[in-house]
Amino acid sequence: MTEIMQDNELIQKAAKAKTASTKLAKATTEQKNQALYAISEQLINEQAFILEENNKDLLAGKENGMSESLLDRLKLNEGRIKDIAGALIQLTKLEDPIGEVLDKWERPNDLSIAQIRVPLGVVGMIYEARPNVTLDASSLCLKTGNAVLLRGSSTAINSNKAIVNVIQHALESTDLPTDAVQLLEDTRRETTSEMFKLNDYLDVLIPRGGAKLIQTVVENSTVPVLETGAGNGHVYIDETADPKMAVDIAINAKTQRPSVCNACENILVQRDWASNHIADLITALQEKEVQIHGDEAVQQAGTNITPATEEDYGTEYLGLEVALKVVENTDEAIQHINQYGTKHSEAIISASAENVDQFFTEVDAAAVYHNASTRFTDGFEFGFGAEIGISTQKLHARGPMGLVALTSSKYVVRGDGQVK
Amino acid sequence: MTEIMQDNELIQKAAKAKTASTKLAKATTEQKNQALYAISEQLINEQAFILEENNKDLLAGKENGMSESLLDRLKLNEGRIKDIAGALIQLTKLEDPIGEVLDKWERPNDLSIAQIRVPLGVVGMIYEARPNVTLDASSLCLKTGNAVLLRGSSTAINSNKAIVNVIQHALESTDLPTDAVQLLEDTRRETTSEMFKLNDYLDVLIPRGGAKLIQTVVENSTVPVLETGAGNGHVYIDETADPKMAVDIAINAKTQRPSVCNACENILVQRDWASNHIADLITALQEKEVQIHGDEAVQQAGTNITPATEEDYGTEYLGLEVALKVVENTDEAIQHINQYGTKHSEAIISASAENVDQFFTEVDAAAVYHNASTRFTDGFEFGFGAEIGISTQKLHARGPMGLVALTSSKYVVRGDGQVK
Numbered sequence: 068m069t070e071i072m073q074d075n076e077l078i079q080k081a082a083k084a085k086t087a088s089t090k091l092a093k094a095t096t097e098q099k100n101q102a103l104y105a106i107s108e109q110l111i112n113e114q115a116f117i118l119e120e121n122n123k124d125l126l127a128g129k130e131n132g133m134s135e136s137l138l139d140r141l142k143l144n145e146g147r148i149k150d151i152a153g154a155l156i157q158l159t160k161l162e163d164p165i166g167e168v169l170d171k172w173e174r175p176n177d178l179s180i181a182q183i184r185v186p187l188g189v190v191g192m193i194y195e196a197r198p199n200v201t202l203d204a205s206s207l208c209l210k211t212g213n214a215v216l217l218r219g220s221s222t223a224i225n226s227n228k229a230i231v232n233v234i235q236h237a238l239e240s241t242d243l244p245t246d247a248v249q250l251l252e253d254t255r256r257e258t259t260s261e262m263f264k265l266n267d268y269l270d271v272l273i274p275r276g277g278a279k280l281i282q283t284v285v286e287n288s289t290v291p292v293l294e295t296g297a298g299n300g301h302v303y304i305d306e307t308a309d310p311k312m313a314v315d316i317a318i319n320a321k322t323q324r325p326s327v328c329n330a331c332e333n334i335l336v337q338r339d340w341a342s343n344h345i346a347d348l349i350t351a352l353q354e355k356e357v358q359i360h361g362d363e364a365v366q367q368a369g370t371n372i373t374p375a376t377e378e379d380y381g382t383e384y385l386g387l388e389v390a391l392k393v394v395e396n397t398d399e400a401i402q403h404i405n406q407y408g409t410k411h412s413e414a415i416i417s418a419s420a421e422n423v424d425q426f427f428t429e430v431d432a433a434a435v436y437h438n439a440s441t442r443f444t445d446g447f448e449f450g451f452g453a454e455i456g457i458s459t460q461k462l463h464a465r466g467p468m469g470l471v472a473l474t475s476s477k478y479v480v481r482g483d484g485q486v487k
Numbered sequence: 488m489t490e491i492m493q494d495n496e497l498i499q500k501a502a503k504a505k506t507a508s509t510k511l512a513k514a515t516t517e518q519k520n521q522a523l524y525a526i527s528e529q530l531i532n533e534q535a536f537i538l539e540e541n542n543k544d545l546l547a548g549k550e551n552g553m554s555e556s557l558l559d560r561l562k563l564n565e566g567r568i569k570d571i572a573g574a575l576i577q578l579t580k581l582e583d584p585i586g587e588v589l590d591k592w593e594r595p596n597d598l599s600i601a602q603i604r605v606p607l608g609v610v611g612m613i614y615e616a617r618p619n620v621t622l623d624a625s626s627l628c629l630k631t632g633n634a635v636l637l638r639g640s641s642t643a644i645n646s647n648k649a650i651v652n653v654i655q656h657a658l659e660s661t662d663l664p665t666d667a668v669q670l671l672e673d674t675r676r677e678t679t680s681e682m683f684k685l686n687d688y689l690d691v692l693i694p695r696g697g698a699k700l701i702q703t704v705v706e707n708s709t710v711p712v713l714e715t716g717a718g719n720g721h722v723y724i725d726e727t728a729d730p731k732m733a734v735d736i737a738i739n740a741k742t743q744r745p746s747v748c749n750a751c752e753n754i755l756v757q758r759d760w761a762s763n764h765i766a767d768l769i770t771a772l773q774e775k776e777v778q779i780h781g782d783e784a785v786q787q788a789g790t791n792i793t794p795a796t797e798e799d800y801g802t803e804y805l806g807l808e809v810a811l812k813v814v815e816n817t818d819e820a821i822q823h824i825n826q827y828g829t830k831h832s833e834a835i836i837s838a839s840a841e842n843v844d845q846f847f848t849e850v851d852a853a854a855v856y857h858n859a860s861t862r863f864t865d866g867f868e869f870g871f872g873a874e875i876g877i878s879t880q881k882l883h884a885r886g887p888m889g890l891v892a893l894t895s896s897k898y899v900v901r902g903d904g905q906v907k
Contacts, residue, residue, distance in 0.1 A: 089825070089849055092848065092849070092851075093848055105764050126617055133790070154519070158795055165607065174869075174870055178859055178863060180869060180870075187881050187882075188851065188881065193800065211633070223524070270881050271881070271882060284708050285709055289705055289706050291880055291881070291882045293882070309904075312904040315904065315906055316904065316906055319906035319907060320906075323906070323907055353620075380639065399851070405509070411753055427899050428512065428513050429509055429512070429513070431509075431512075433897065433898060434897070434898040434899075434900060435897065435898070435899055435900065436900045436901075436902065437900070437901045437902060438901070438902045438903055438904055438905075439598055439900055439901070439902025439903075439904070439905040439906075440905060440906045442906070442907040443598060443900065443905070443907060444898075448594070448907070449594075449600060449898070450592065450594055450600075460711055461608065461690050461711070461895035462607075462691060462711045462713070462882060462883040462895070463608050463882040463883040465896050465897065465898075466896075466897075467898075467900045469748065471815060474500070475881035475882070475885050476886075477852070477853065477854070477855065477885065477886075477887055478853060478854040478855070478864075478869070478885075478886045478887075479847050479854075480855065480856045480859055480863065481856075481857045481858070481859070482857060482858045482859030483858055483859075484729075484732040484735065484858055484859070485858075485859040485860060486736055486739035486740075486743070486859075486860045486862070487739060487743055487860055487862040487863060487868070
């Protein structure tokens, strides 16, 4: 009986989301922005309630031995809620992509064809114990006229219920349907698996979280997935690279925030440059407490170098570790990157236009950099004003995804009786 | 041992395709067009060989009781080869999408960002016993700088081997790698299933064929799929529709070529229009030998009407049958279409701007039509000059897919030492 009820929750909410999506597709920019303002205000008004519910999750987490870093991700406080409320206001200032005419032309038979940007429809969002994603995902979906069905972590269930409650409360005062944002309270795996196959109701699934979560969604979903991926990125320093710039960029890409996907995990150094400057690079990395996994040439050039294994080249450390390797030339660097990289962000430091051109053409990645840190692969750094995630897939969207990634298009054809 | 060898065929060819894709990504428009010319010429030169091999498949097909229509799809002759050779020359005249700068901007920190169109990489094409698809897919992939791994039907294996042989022979005289086009000769299901999971080598899978084939690929692939779908399309005739235009369009959409996905399968008629004109519509359909599945109102208005069932509304007949239903208004028509349609092609025949606007906004489909036949949903009719298929999914590409659907993009970022 419980099972049936819970099955019903998924189907019922998915069906409601689909109905809501039709209304949302018609919503004006003003109506959508008003909803964002209303939610922002309601968040501040009801923050005591949200924090109280969040505290229940934190207590349960502590009891169940949740790690400090996970508890920190789960935690909300007045400052964080204020930041989120502010982000909602920022979102109102971004251009509404919906309704944009992407292309328009006439055919010899006088048919007029226009390609118009439309919402995707219903977005299924699957994520981990970060209550801020609940708001982030909801607001980005609302701005783009999509309904969203949220499936967060069971360890954040009280926080998520409170937040969605507040969002729906705010929506009641607006022209948008309250079913635009719904939370799936049943967080059992079986139910999530059903969600993977809900092609009749969901237009896209977006997993947000670690590699394992994303892999599970990609491997099991028949609903199309907007995939955000791991970043096993490289900085390649060629024979013409300015020594100071090369070291500065490598250090920044590796150490400025090592836990993120656009951080650098591998440094490749051309042999001639290495002969003159690798000692400086090793010193700079070790000053920042980076553990170096080096090939033989690197081991000879420095101390406290761990020998690099095949596995090291394929590892996204997400911490203060790096693989450092000497290569003969740009060809070898590119081959290494295309073999071990994850098609995310790859940089070349060079003064040779020829090497840069070759690198830009042959490296298969969402973003390629010349003389800049890989850390700029980010929707905000790119100037999109919002970010759904960073796509490492090649279909639909590649690289940092702004609001446009949450849209599709529709051909609108006008005639006066044309038949074929 | 055989098993291992055949496994090797898939992996080896996929790996070769990946290597070839790097070279193809750098090919100039001229080099790609020269390859298309060379293949076109070689096809004519070696047509005797191709027809001989095709004949083996035809004989085997007949022996195994293959239906006449399937044999016709399998059959090649001089005329068909000439058409295909001509299509290759047409393709050289289309604009090369690769290298196009989609967007370009500078950031406040002086980073210069450009979004450039690039090939997808390696395309896996899975299709049925139509040897023309072997050439069609190969040429579209070459034009867009993609390598292709073809998996055709075992019943067309001799034809496909001959065609790919001829293509590779032609490529030998060009600057493009011969591994740009390869055929998987092992057509066992297990091997195809392995192909579904070959994310390390394949960037996209494109199924071409019936609904069952497409469904199998969509449901089992972890490699992203470019989905082309079924078309359960509607023509809705509202109360303001010009009677002659409405009948003409309905007849054209239903009968001009009933076996294709942009043919109309359902006609919805507003009650007032029906009162005056449904008899004419029924007569016109029956003159074209269309079997009508009608609701009660339709049954009362005509003779020889089969009662329409719930199942009829969801059926893509692909033949001379149609579901005909009377609705109260545009709201009901839209609701019916969004419930039973497949998001492909939907038309409204109307003189009311208000109804048309509502229909265009609320109907969820790749292409929506006003006063024109749904039969125009086609890459050639849209003026794309080529067609990969018609997408009914919302990610990446929606509606008729031209060359651009076989491309992705890459962000190219130039700096002078920027760090974060």
